[in-house]
Amino acid sequence: MRDFVKSTKFKVLLGFLAFLIGIMVYSVTKGGYSLSGVSLFNTVSKPFRTVSNSISRNMEGTLDRLAHSDEYYEENQRLKEEIGELNRRLTEYEALKTEVEELRELVSIKQEHEDFEYTQACSVIGYVTNDPFMAFTIDKGKEEGITPNCPVVTAEGLVGITVEVSDHMTTVRTILSPDLSVAAVSSKNNKDMGIVEGDIPSAEQGITRLIHVDKNNNLKVGDLIVTSGISGLFPKDYSIGKVKSVSRDSNGLSDCAVIEPCSDISRLSSVYVITDFTGKREEGNEN
């Protein structure tokens, strides 16, 4: 062993480790963009990852069905009863009315946000391995005009923000993460403001929190929370989630609301990235 420490091999290996540390330091300075090698690897491995992910999801689905067959059977029975009840209540007219209302809502969103520039629908390639905050990767990147810090949304609401952009892949940090803070406001009165920011216990349940809310607020269960657009990172008035409960914050100085995101972040299959909108800030970071 002593001979090894004195050998040239030892010096070469030390140099190799120093080179790796150099790469690590260099990647810090890239400001959200992947190293070209990583970007190339992501591009090459994307089709394999897409295929293996679809296989894995199918396997997970099958195993899940096998493992929870009793629960699903009970749930199925319950749902059948509920469907019967609903069928009795609903008329064809009511169903049509709902459909028309949904379509109107979609059209109004498009009309309301004419200034938004969306990417094409981005498929979720997979979730970041063992990330407690459900960060995920999508199949669009720099080539499709995505840059770091672009809002990521679904038709239902805000999902997160882009953090690491490769040529054809992007990593998205979700609103469940404590590293992402979104200025938000209640859509009901535009007065009850706060910061949407995840924490560890909430992320486990797929929910997030609205913190630093004034103690004299009028928040109620079911209120819709939307982006305030103050920072310039997120467009104004985009749905985030609904209030599940309101309580006093641990510091006693403000209130805190539990928010159920409009989108089920643990089961996303496709999302949109807003690459541009009126009031967008070019530089800076809200989180």
Added chain:
Amino acid sequence: MRIRSTREQRIRGVRSVLRWILYYVVIFLCFLIMTSGTWMKPILLVPAAIAIAVNSGQYSSALTGAVCGFLIDIACGKLTGYNAVLLAFFSIIVSLLYEYYLRNKFVNYIVITAVISYIQCWLDYKFYYEMWEYENVEMIFSQISMKVWAITIIASVFVYLVIELINRFFLPKDHITIEEAVNTAIRSERK
């Protein structure tokens, strides 16, 4: 007296190339498994790098460790190079340990895998969660880091078996036995 023919040397070279191709196929498969699905998954590339380092020299161990580390960084969304440095370092250590002190036994492998994957999980927890003082951060350690560590150790058994299978067919023997040398000598004398 020649105890190894040129043809044998050629076969040995081809076997070695095939062995490394298969190692990297296994590494890529481990990466794909790690990046698929939504469930909690083992960090398969840690036991893979260790299992490869067991039978490799320091240079190849360092390089393979670095590759596995880069892939972990991509799969887990970590700073590029962070796990590469860690795994390259540990792979060199493992290679040296096996060269000077340890025998190629399963028990040694599993103990080393347990220690290194624990250090990897612990450092990951320290640098990516605890350092940033999130609320209830200890939940991450108990409910994610420790579970990942446990399933990594379990999964390492399968990784070991796969790597051993490759070694059985493609790892060239470093030394020939006296019996083999005698037989080769007899054959060459007959010719």
